[in-house]
Amino acid sequence: xxxxxxxxxxxxxxxxxxxxxxxxxxxxxxxxxxxxxxxxxxxxxxxxxxxxxxxxxxxxxxxxxxxxxxxxxxxxxxxxxxxxxxxxxxxxxxxxxxxxxxxxxxxxxxxxxxxxxxxxxxxxxxxxxxxxxxxxxxxxxxxxxxxxxxxxxxxxxxxxxxx
Amino acid sequence: xxxxxxxxxxxxxxxxxxxxxxxxxxxxxxxxxxxxxxxxxxxxxxxxxxxxxxxxxxxxxxxxxxxxxxxxxxxxxxxxxxxxxxxxxxxxxxxxxxxxxxxxxxxxxxxxxxxxxxxxxxxxxxxxxxxxxxxxxxxxxxxxxxxxxxxxxxxxxxxxxxxxxxxxxxxxxxxxxxxxxxxxxxxxxxxxxxxxxxxxxxxxxxxxxxxxxxxxxxxxxxxxxxxxxxxxxxxxxxxxxxxxxxxxxxxxxxxxxxxxxxxxxxxxxxxxxxxxxxxxxxxxxxxxxxxxxxxxxxxxxxxxxxxxxxxxxxxxxxxxxxxxxxxxxxxxxxxxxxxxx
Numbered sequence: 001x002x003x004x005x006x007x008x009x010x011x012x013x014x015x016x017x018x019x020x021x022x023x024x025x026x027x028x029x030x031x032x033x034x035x036x037x038x039x040x041x042x043x044x045x046x047x048x049x050x051x052x053x054x055x056x057x058x059x060x061x062x063x064x065x066x067x068x069x070x071x072x073x074x075x076x077x078x079x080x081x082x083x084x085x086x087x088x089x090x091x092x093x094x095x096x097x098x099x100x101x102x103x104x105x106x107x108x109x110x111x112x113x114x115x116x117x118x119x120x121x122x123x124x125x126x127x128x129x130x131x132x133x134x135x136x137x138x139x140x141x142x143x144x145x146x147x148x149x150x151x152x153x154x155x156x157x158x159x160x161x162x163x
Numbered sequence: 164x165x166x167x168x169x170x171x172x173x174x175x176x177x178x179x180x181x182x183x184x185x186x187x188x189x190x191x192x193x194x195x196x197x198x199x200x201x202x203x204x205x206x207x208x209x210x211x212x213x214x215x216x217x218x219x220x221x222x223x224x225x226x227x228x229x230x231x232x233x234x235x236x237x238x239x240x241x242x243x244x245x246x247x248x249x250x251x252x253x254x255x256x257x258x259x260x261x262x263x264x265x266x267x268x269x270x271x272x273x274x275x276x277x278x279x280x281x282x283x284x285x286x287x288x289x290x291x292x293x294x295x296x297x298x299x300x301x302x303x304x305x306x307x308x309x310x311x312x313x314x315x316x317x318x319x320x321x322x323x324x325x326x327x328x329x330x331x332x333x334x335x336x337x338x339x340x341x342x343x344x345x346x347x348x349x350x351x352x353x354x355x356x357x358x359x360x361x362x363x364x365x366x367x368x369x370x371x372x373x374x375x376x377x378x379x380x381x382x383x384x385x386x387x388x389x390x391x392x393x394x395x396x397x398x399x400x401x402x403x404x405x406x407x408x409x410x411x412x413x414x415x416x417x418x419x420x421x422x423x424x425x426x427x428x429x430x431x432x433x434x435x436x437x438x439x440x441x442x443x444x445x446x447x448x449x450x451x452x453x454x455x456x457x458x459x460x461x462x463x464x465x466x467x468x469x470x471x472x473x474x475x476x477x478x479x480x481x482x483x484x485x486x487x488x489x490x491x492x493x494x495x496x497x498x499x500x501x502x503x504x
Contacts, residue, residue, distance in 0.1 A: 117185035125196045153193040
């Protein structure tokens with residue numbers, strides 16, 4: 001498909017903190033958001049991505065390049081995704097899930113949300129509230145009642161020492 | 164810029180929903196305590212359906228099975244949760260079945276239909292949520308029950324228990340907590356074990372004899388119009404002798420010996436399209452050069468048992484693998500489905 005012109009088209013993406021990135025169009029259009037912009041003829045200049053910061057965008061572009069270099073082999077793509085996400089902490093994963101959602105990249109969205117679910121697996125309710133910035137809106141009595149109903153699910157949960 | 168920093172950790176509920184749909188049931192029940200909106204989300208019927216879909220399709224639970232624990236005595240109120248780690252099964256956890264109901268009759272969407280040796284007391288038990296409900300068979304129904312099936316109606320959300328007897332068919336609705344007599348069969352059915360329950364329909368093989376030759380026919384009772392029907396077999400089966408039915412990957416599967424001289428070393432399998440309204444068959448696999456006795460239609464993978472050599476083989480995507488026999492396989496192996504139902 002890309003052999004038509006001989007030289008692959010390169011796009012310039014701009015993060016919300018004004019960093020510029022060059023990326024091959026064939027890799028960037030993994031994002032449906034970017035693909036739509038290209039199809040609408042916005043690809044000539046710089047594509048502004050208002051909801052993604054530079055650090056996250058760099059990471060997403062690494063993923064785009066990595067995954068598009070793998071031929072159509074679902075097993076290999078899966079193991080690339082697993083390896084790509086293996087060392088990411090919760091904050092990075094949260095940035096990436098928001099970026100994948102904004103950029104409309106379903107394969108990254110699936111992988112990152114599954115990874116976040118896996119990270120949360122043995123975490124306490126307090127940890128989840130802190131990481132997601134959620135305020136506890138239960139009264140102490142209500143909270144105790146909900147907890148009591150599912151008491152066994154609090155067994156084997158990691159102790160709350162993470163910040 | 165300042166706004167971005169403040170909103171950095173604000174993850175909208177629709178993304179939280181995607182993340183939670185990939186979480187385990189144990190975590191989800193714990194996360195009901197996080198806040199009211201999470202509790203509402205996790206209890207929502209649409210979310211529960213999405214979560215079940217994720218649970219069925221993800222690799223996470225693909226290799227988890229439930230196995231009746233038979234190590235100590237013949238009666239055990241425990242099920243083992245086992246993980247298949249090529250080529251062995253490893254026990255992950257022991258689960259105690261509720262109220263002494265230690266016989267698993269059927270299962271659907273992560274919920275098991277249990278009874279005890281009286282076949283009067285029944286229970287639905289979800290090992291993921293550890294919840295259960297119980298009900299009884301009224302005395303007036305008599306004791307000729309033969310086959311049991313559990314069906315989760317996708318439209319009403321009701322769990323229905325189907326019981327088929329020699330000459331009648333009845334259904335228990337969990338929502339209404341009531342039994343209904345659905346159909347009385349005019350003729351005696353001849354049932355060839357095992358009867359198979361798929362998509363809320365029982366299928367069985369009916370055998371009729373004409374002079375010295377036996378004829379086999381797949382018969383089913385369609386609960387939607389209360390009629391007994393014949394299911395056409397696949398074309399050109401080249402089969403000799405009896406035909407058999409199992410459930411595989413949620414679909415009806417038929418197999419028969421296609422080798423010469425009834426030598427049972429060449430067996431072919433067909434799968435029917437999903438749903439009682441679609442009677443199209445497709446050829447699935449032909450197995451050769453092993454003596455087959457089908458023991459465990461695991462509904463996800465396919466375990467065949469070679470009684471002579473005591474080896475178990477596993478078919479997944481037409482590939483045979485030899486499995487080390489580390490536990491007793493004469494018992495049923497059920498797929499484990501992590502489900503909020």
